[in-house]
Amino acid sequence: MPEAWNPEQYLRFKTEREQPFWDLLALVRKKPGMRVCDLGCGTGALTAELHRELSARETIGVDSSAAMLSKAPQTPGLRFIEARIEDFDLGQFDLVFSNAALHWIPDHGILLERLTAALAPGGQLAFQIPSNDAHPSHETAFEVASEHHFKRHLSGPVHRAKVAEPSQYAGWLYHFGYGEQQVRLQVYLHLLPSREDVIEWVKGALLTPYREQLPEPVWKEFLERYRALLLSRLPDERPFPYPYPRILAWGMLPG
Numbered sequence: 482m483p484e485a486w487n488p489e490q491y492l493r494f495k496t497e498r499e500q501p502f503w504d505l506l507a508l509v510r511k512k513p514g515m516r517v518c519d520l521g522c523g524t525g526a527l528t529a530e531l532h533r534e535l536s537a538r539e540t541i542g543v544d545s546s547a548a549m550l551s552k553a554p555q556t557p558g559l560r561f562i563e564a565r566i567e568d569f570d571l572g573q574f575d576l577v578f579s580n581a582a583l584h585w586i587p588d589h590g591i592l593l594e595r596l597t598a599a600l601a602p603g604g605q606l607a608f609q610i611p612s613n614d615a616h617p618s619h620e621t622a623f624e625v626a627s628e629h630h631f632k633r634h635l636s637g638p639v640h641r642a643k644v645a646e647p648s649q650y651a652g653w654l655y656h657f658g659y660g661e662q663q664v665r666l667q668v669y670l671h672l673l674p675s676r677e678d679v680i681e682w683v684k685g686a687l688l689t690p691y692r693e694q695l696p697e698p699v700w701k702e703f704l705e706r707y708r709a710l711l712l713s714r715l716p717d718e719r720p721f722p723y724p725y726p727r728i729l730a731w732g733m734l735p736g
């Protein structure tokens with residue numbers, strides 16, 4: 482099975498992908514000596530920023546991709562663990578943070594309850610998840626993956642985990658005991674050189690489960706089919722405006 486996460490492909494749009502991280506971090510209340518966990522930390526470059534910005538006592542980055550973690554920086558107090566978020570025994574933290582990763586995991590109500598159990602009194606949960614499934618870039622991927630020729634190679638759900646409405650996250654945070662919270666939907670408008678670059682964007686993240694599961698020749702057919710369908714659905718504008726809605730959520734438990 483190929484390693485689908487490719488740091489070079491993911492980082493082709495580094496600046497655009499990093500901005501939500503900084504917006505999420507701005508929601509976090511800095512406290513002395515924090516113990517921090519960064520779920521789905523990717524290359525760990527932003528985990529190091531998180532660690533530094535919070536002057537944390539200890540920060541653990543968790544990711545299931547060996548290729549992404551191979552780029553992880555070495556800094557005192559910073560540690561990386563290769564594991565699936567679903568299987569990782571969380572321990573206790575002052576902050577559980579996750580930028581653009583939890584949307585790969587199903588059942589967000591159950592997931593958030595589990596993450597809450599990993600927080601110390603006064604602990605904070607902060608996460609950002611893309612909410613762009615209605616854009617042709619995503620709808621076309623789900624549609625092509627549902628075609629028999631591709632679907633027969635794909636185990637499990639063809640769609641990614643369902644991202645809930647922002648108000649649902651606010652409800653979950655309230656019911657799991659967060660005395661303070663902020664949840665918002667923010668649309669990031671990315672100006673890509675052309676509509677072709679939307680394909681390069683989704684190759685860095687959304688398409689990774691298909692890349693992982695499809696045999697190489699079928700993956701190439703998938704990409705060709707996706708490209709033809711998607712380009713017929715997008716106007717030929719240069720630069721190409723690619724709106725990207727994301728949910729940013731933060732909550733703090735009583736101390």
Ligand SMILES: C[S@@+](CC[C@H](N)C(=O)[O-])C[C@H]1O[C@@H](n2cnc3c(N)ncnc32)[C@H](O)[C@@H]1O
Pocket residue numbers: 486502520521522523524527543544545546549564565566567579580581582585586686
């Ligand atoms: C879009 S990248 C975000 C990386 C990083 N948080 C950042 O902001 O640069 C998503 C990351 O989530 C990881 N990931 C996806 N599903 C995961 C899972 N179930 N458990 C652990 N990591 C996962 C991928 O390997 C990938 O590195």
